[in-house]
Amino acid sequence: MLVGRYEIIRELGGGGFAITFLAKDYLQPSQPLCVVKQLRPERTEPRIVEFFETEATVLEKLGKYSQIPQLLAHFRENNNLYIVQEFIEGHDLKAEIIPGKQLSESYVIKLLQDVLEVLSFVHNQQVIHRDIKPENLMRRHQDGKIFLIDFGAVKELGTLIVNVQGKVTSSVIVGTPGYMPNEQKNAKPIFASDIYALGVMLIQALTGVSAVDFEEDAKTGEILWRHQARVSKHLANVLTKMVRRHYSLRYANATEVLQDISKKLSPPPTRPQQSVNWSRRRVIQTVGLMGASFSLAIVVEKFFLNNSARRKALPSNSSIPANNIPVPSPNETPALSTKSVNTKELALKTFQFKVMKVDKQGNITTISPGQAIYFIEDLGNGNTLEMVEIPGGQFLMGSPVGEKQRNTNEGPQHPMTIKVFFMGKFTVTQEQYQAVMGINPSYFQGANRPVEQVSWNDAVKFCQKLSLMTNKNYRLPSEAEWEYACRAGTTTPFYFGETITTEITNYNGGYTYGSAPPGENRQETMDVGSLPANAFGLYEMHGNVWEWCQDKYHNDYRGMPANGSAWVSGNNNPCLLRGGSWLTQSSVCRSSARLDGGNSDVAFYDFGFRVVCTPG
Incomplete structure (x- = not known):
């Protein structure tokens, strides 16, 4: 229990400098679940605490946007620093963008638009995320909306270097191999660094190739990917510009990309629909099966x-x-x-099956026989459809x-x-x-x-x-x-x-x-x-x-x-x-x-x- 309020339920993930937990907030019974991040710098030196307070203020400002987890609290306890954020019930995009599996152009266009809308707000607040990748994008199960999580500043806070003179530097490289452009590898990230990472992620979705496995042109260092995915010229041009090797050739920020794709990329086309007047018909009432046919x-x-x-x-x-x-x-x-x-042509049948029940631990407690009435619809060429009476x-x-x-x-x-x-x-x-x-x-x-x-x-x-x-x-x-x-x-x-x-x-x-x-x-x-x-x-x-x-x-x-x-x-x-x-x-x-x-x-x-x- 932290500060007498947050009860740790289980660990969600983390590394040497920070661990993330799912927790229960006893002062918020209507929305009890939250995420607690424990940051563990080597020393809680005053400059680190100052940096912590500054970054907490930034996260609080960003959390006002509906698709960034809200900052609920931040505090210090037992020489550890803690950040408490809104819990997003969903899955990260690592579950959707899987190496070896190519996703559709319509999926990528929709994801590009969804992420850019969030990232545009972030960049307008003069914040660089620094770690755009599938694991840091969550799809909320309630409505499918994309949330941007785990900002690089929080990681940097956990990895600040304290030298022997007690001076704090913040030149630590934050990011993930494969998604970092050169300037970020040199500890000089800019808004265009986020654009590069997002472009790499989307190319990964289209090609099924892992970000660390992309081929590069031997002379220019540019990513070679177009031959590995069937994609429209307009989308290919946008993604190529997003991942140019030198930042001066990329889009400057998320807003600039949004403006460009609004001209070049329209939403996935809907299937043609014919205008037709459909009438709602009265459903005939029926009586249940009472033991006879x-x-x-x-x-x-x-x-x-x-x-x-x-x-x-x-x-x-x-x-x-x-x-x-x-x-x-x-x-x-x-x-x-x-x-x-x-009715003589009707071939009603019954089938038997087993119905299982489990206890609270998921152990099967009973297996009982079941029976239902059904008919078989012939779809032709040996294909059938089984329809069960409810x-x-x-x-x-x-x-x-x-x-x-x-x-x-x-x-x-x-x-x-x-x-x-x-x-x-x-x-x-x-x-x-x-x-x-x-x-x-x-x-x-x-x-x-x-x-x-x-x-x-x-x-x-x-x-x-x-x-x-x-x-x-x-x-x-x-x-x-x-x-x-x-x-x-x-x-x-x-x-x-x-x-x-x-x-x-x-x-x-x-x-x-x-x-x-x-x-x-x-x-x-x-x-x-x-x-x-x-x-x-x-x-x-x-x-x-x-x-x-x-x-x-x-x-x-x-x-x-x-x-x-x-x-x-x-x-x-x-x-x-x-x-x-x-x-x-x-x-x-x-x-x-x-x-x-x-x-x-x-x-x-x-x-x-x-x-x-x-x-x-």
């Missing part, structure tokens, strides 16, 4: 089409080009089919106030009524996406892995084409349907219980939840069906990939429809994702956790989806 036959008869009618509506899969499917905006709902079917009912949506690592956007908790629907047993796989759309955009290739790098628009277009192929009502789940299906009758943070482990979920196992131990960090997707199902027979509702919902993102649930339908109001609101992914920490995988997914054309390699089929 009569009520199920009523549901089925409303939305299955017999084979002859299907042949008239759709001669072949190839007759529906993906590019000709109009994409509704996130505040529009596609029209649904109301054609009936001869019985209607009521539940409390959102998280209770006392749930660990709860966000305010998960409340207020409220009752919700859900009607019967069918949901994909798995997230849509690459094989299924290829069968319907004719392409596979995924970064982690594998037929049975979930399709990723798909935007909301992509997911809606898939549903539209699948609906035309089958004459059934396929769409994305509403957010209420998704949480109801994920919980499967449970009220705990996860459908397994009070915690999860990487034995039963694919997430970044370096982060723990509750009393469970750390686990594996796979750093990639897994085949669907690899991990246990919930009580409804749905697999990987926690982790693996985020899943798009129909709804637009809202900051809380005030004003949300109570009938389970999608909440699509708010023209400028972003789209919404659920479930967490292989990339995220454990708390984001909770049944109630929500993510602002950005615009409808945003796609990352942990964004996927699963489909819903409803009565028409």
Whole structure:
């Protein structure tokens, strides 16, 4: 316990001169988590303390910007110096920018713009960061925003040299090999040094080559990289100028880069949309399955089409080009089919599975049998889609106030009524996406892995084409349907219980939840069906990939429809994702956790989806 207020929870990282801890602030019960940095100079000489106070003032000023952690306190105790900052729940970009993996141009453009906006504020405050690299950029899980952390001045404070005369010098080189230009290696950093480091990081993202492994021109010393990435001429020119060997040939500061890219680089183009009037259709009420097949036959008869009618509506899969499917905006709902079917042609089946429960330490306590009803959708060429019946009912949506690592956007908790629907047993796989759309955009290739790098628009277009192929009502789940299906009758943070482990979920196992131990960090997707199902027979509702919902993102649930339908109001609101992914920490995988997914054309390699089929 530091100064009777900050209780150290665990070490987050550090080196010989500074250690970073996650701590709990007992005087801030509403936001108890914070980050404590312990700086350990060899001697707490007066000039060091003076430097500490000066840099703390700078950090306090910078922390007023919304995407720089706020300075909460600074103090001295037991000859150590401490800085307390806001805790950002998210992951650093080392989890996204991985050596050997090439990221898209649209990703790099968006990241360039996001970082420059923060760095422009920093430079306008006459501050040089001095250590721009993936580890010092955090993506907040709540909304995907980029935060700039770990300013070089803090490192310098920990490494000040005290010579035998007691004089303090600050000529220590601060930075990371591969990201430092020559002037910074000579302990003379300038604003253009930050620009160089950012450019190196973005080239690393495009090429998959580590920063320390870049080739250089033998004569000029310039970085050679264009042959290793397919990139537009405009972006290539911007990045090349950012990493020029001599600072006089680079952009002078972040504002100058921003001004240049606003002329040269437009945001990633959205997919063409056709203007179309989509009508919201009345969803037919159905009764649950009461031990006999009569009520199920009523549901089925409303939305299955017999084979002859299907042949008239759709001669072949190839007759529906993906590019000709109009994409509704996130505040529009596609029209649904109301054609009936001869129930004799329906091949309903049941399947068995195992449902696991864990204790607070993540140990499996029970394994019980489960059974669910499903049907198989034929996608052609041997490809199928399994759709599981989700019985209607009521539940409390959102998280209770006392749930660990709860966000305010998960409340207020409220009752919700859900009607019967069918949901994909798995997230849509690459094989299924290829069968319907004719392409596979995924970064982690594998037929049975979930399709990723798909935007909301992509997911809606898939549903539209699948609906035309089958004459059934396929769409994305509403957010209420998704949480109801994920919980499967449970009220705990996860459908397994009070915690999860990487034995039963694919997430970044370096982060723990509750009393469970750390686990594996796979750093990639897994085949669907690899991990246990919930009580409804749905697999990987926690982790693996985020899943798009129909709804637009809202900051809380005030004003949300109570009938389970999608909440699509708010023209400028972003789209919404659920479930967490292989990339995220454990708390984001909770049944109630929500993510602002950005615009409808945003796609990352942990964004996927699963489909819903409803009565028409």
